[in-house]
Amino acid sequence: MDKAQLEQQYEQIKAKNLHLDMSRGKPSGDVLDLSNALLNLPTAYTAQSGLDCRNYGVLDGLPEAKTLLAPMLDVGADKVIIGGNSSLQMMYDTIVRAMLLGVDEESEGWSKGGAVKFICPVPGYDRHFALCESLGIVMIPVPVNEHGVDMDVVEELVANDTAIKGMWCVPIYSNPTGVTYSDDVVRRLARMKTAAKDFRLMWDCAYSVHVLSDTPDRLLNVLDECEQVGNPDRVYMFASTSKVTFPGSGVALMASSRKNVDYICKHMSVQTIGSDKLNQLRHFAFFKNFSGITAHMKAIQSKLAPKFNIVFEFLERELGGQNLGEWHAPKGGYFISFTGNHGTAKRTVRLCKDAGVILTAAGATFPYGKDPDDSNIRLAPTFPTMNELEAAMEVFCVSVKLANC
Amino acid sequence: MDKAQLEQQYEQIKAKNLHLDMSRGKPSGDVLDLSNALLNLPTAYTAQSGLDCRNYGVLDGLPEAKTLLAPMLDVGADKVIIGGNSSLQMMYDTIVRAMLLGVDEESEGWSKGGAVKFICPVPGYDRHFALCESLGIVMIPVPVNEHGVDMDVVEELVANDTAIKGMWCVPIYSNPTGVTYSDDVVRRLARMKTAAKDFRLMWDCAYSVHVLSDTPDRLLNVLDECEQVGNPDRVYMFASTSKVTFPGSGVALMASSRKNVDYICKHMSVQTIGSDKLNQLRHFAFFKNFSGITAHMKAIQSKLAPKFNIVFEFLERELGGQNLGEWHAPKGGYFISFTGNHGTAKRTVRLCKDAGVILTAAGATFPYGKDPDDSNIRLAPTFPTMNELEAAMEVFCVSVKLANC
Secondary structure, eight states, X not given: OOHHHHHHHHHHHHTTOOOEEESSOOOOHHHHHTTGGGGGOOSOOBOTTSOXXXXXXXXXXXXXXXXXXXXXXXXXXXXXXXXXXXXXXXXXXXXXXXXXXXXXXXXXXXXXXXXOEEEEEESOOHHHHHHHHHTTOXXXXXXXXXXXXXXXXXXXXXXXXXXXEEEEEOOSXXXXXXXXXXXXXXXXXXXXXXXXXXXXXXXXXXXXXXXXXXXXXXXXOHHHHHHHTTOTTOEEEEEESTTTSOTTSSOEEEEOOHHHHXXXXXHHHHHOSOOOHHHHHHHHHHHOSXXXXXXXXXXXXXXXXXXXXXXXXXXXXXXXTXXXXXXXXXXXXXXXXXXXXXXXXXXXXHHHHHTTEEEOOTTTTSGGGOOTTSOEEEEOOSSSOHHHHHHHHHHHHHHHHHHTO | OOHHHHHXXXXXXXXXXXXXXXXXXXXXXXXXXXXXXXXXXXXXXXXXXXXXXXXXXXXXXXXXXXXXXXXXXXXOXXXXXXXXSOXXXXXXXXXXXXXXXXXXXXXXXXXXXXXXXXXXXXXXXXXXXXXXXXXXXXXXXXXXXXXXEOHHHHHHHHHHOTTEEEEEEOOSSOTTTOOOOOHHHHHHHHHOOXXXXXXXXXEEOTTTTOBOSSSOOOOOOHHHHHHHTTXXXXXXXXXXXXXXXXXXXXXXXXXXXXXXXXXXXXXXXXXXSOOOHHHHHHHHHHHOSHHHHHHHXXXXXXXXXXXXXXXXXXXXXXXXXXXXXXXXXOSBSSOEEEEESTTOHHXXXXXXXXXXXXXXXXTTTSXXXXXXXXXXXXXXXXXXXXXXXXXXXXXXXXXXHHHTO
């Protein structure tokens, strides 16, 4: 098809006057409906301990909430802190605490020693990058690869720069690539020598239960690995039920070594009296146990997998074998990462926008919003209906082709 | 009554083997029951705008939640940010933000310029002081008086020390004294010259709707006053429904100038996608409007006022006219401040504890837990039942007398 034909096709699509938003990883209404029973819970306000959950207390979460959610991070309930409605907020608070006060009683605040740097696997999650940028943390991009992240580069960097205090990791069904870190990558992250003694891994397991395949990925337990190699306090793990039940009204959690948990709780006790226990009770009443969560995720999978399949069908049929870009079918998560030819991402996103389809901004998957190759686009197929998604993918594929003309 | 008789009386009480906790300002079960309808709300998940509150979005709160709660701070809804479940957390986050990033685009982080100091009216709220201590903020105590706080001292301090970046205020039904700031005090706080350009008032209106009298106190609107005298950005105001509905499952809010609100929201957008909208909707459905809140507080008043009266009856009958201490009946709030003779507070609290009655620790109402006179004790009468409260007050009064022997 030549350029004139493509332009004609694009104009025809544009005439449909679409208004579709594929920019964020939001659940669709029919997925949210699967959790509607939460709206009528809890039917009682007493915790298993007999505690009246309507009143103050319980800094780090109800024991039943810890037991319910700890398997999301593959850790023991004793290493879990239950938070409010947002794992992003727990990450922010964790970094802010480290910046001002340090990561333990022995160290000083990261911000006391001059520049603070973080390693950022790219493409990655824009909110992680925005958080660093807002706090003045210098971001060092390191390429994601099929095993997780290029560990040769990471090891070299952290071994030689005391200013590198942390690294973002979305280790399972990564945002946006969908890759899961291999055992080797996890082990190398656990044991690598870091110039900064107060270096920390920010282990964001946002999608640990978001399976899209009947042969899900397995992620090695990083907390155990860190402990075994003598770096027991290296990792902070995070998760939430935001994309499991109701985003904004879910329950977030983090996990770490007991030493870290104790330190964090000490400072948290000054920040809050505790998170919303009735919402913890609500989620416990809804799921009852981790099997309840995995069964629920199966139901979500049955809604999401067809949407992901539409995207792959379009990409294969319209763009396959033409050197227009690369993509992979992840076994879980919320996104598809499309890597087009150099210099085409911004133009593609712009063409889509002009035709009424909002995508995640080109560059958003890179620190400071700058994709050096201008090639990566994050596709978020979860929110639109099937019909909308087909319309959007038609726009996307024509836009990619046009951007390559 | 001589010491031997008092000791005999104390031993008799001790033999009752009491286990009563009056240490914290917690609502009692019958007060919580007044909000039980919340447990079956919301019945719908759609906001007035049509937004699906089960999904992501709305950083600063639903418009209907702002409209509902803004009168708690006597401000327009456009100056309100709705938070999570904890106003303490909003205060902590506000101070941490100022420490790291500054209070506006023009200023640097408070922590960048060396020592940071806060003025702390005493006796005051222990959690405010713990927050400062945890963040390394140096606390300067200034005496509370019948008009609020000794403004001559405050004005002198802030005029001459650029390190003084903030001041804690519980301006209505103060914790623990129950005093409400006079118009003159509010005006002087609004217009006083501060050596630090980035000075801020932390205006904690925790008890603005917690009326205990049919002739409630009136608090001048500090935001208006600040604006009128050319210090529009001086004050951060805070409140929550923690002691209105369910502590831990309530809704917190803050208010400030539009400039401050915009700045805070910019940074908050990196920290969270938004607070729990279903809980906002739940509270809106429960109260419907501010009249709903005041009517609810009337019902709470009818439960609390008799408890406060028991305390006053005991204090008058057992301790009145004997130079054993001073107290005042507040027109609202959650506490009674008892100021005994110098050097008696710790001993009194210890005697109570040994007789099975836990009070707030002596010294807790002062920075670093150090009451220089060892005289102030905070009484929290809200949680015990009437019978328990009578038993506790019997212990307290005997303990005060013994501590004075």
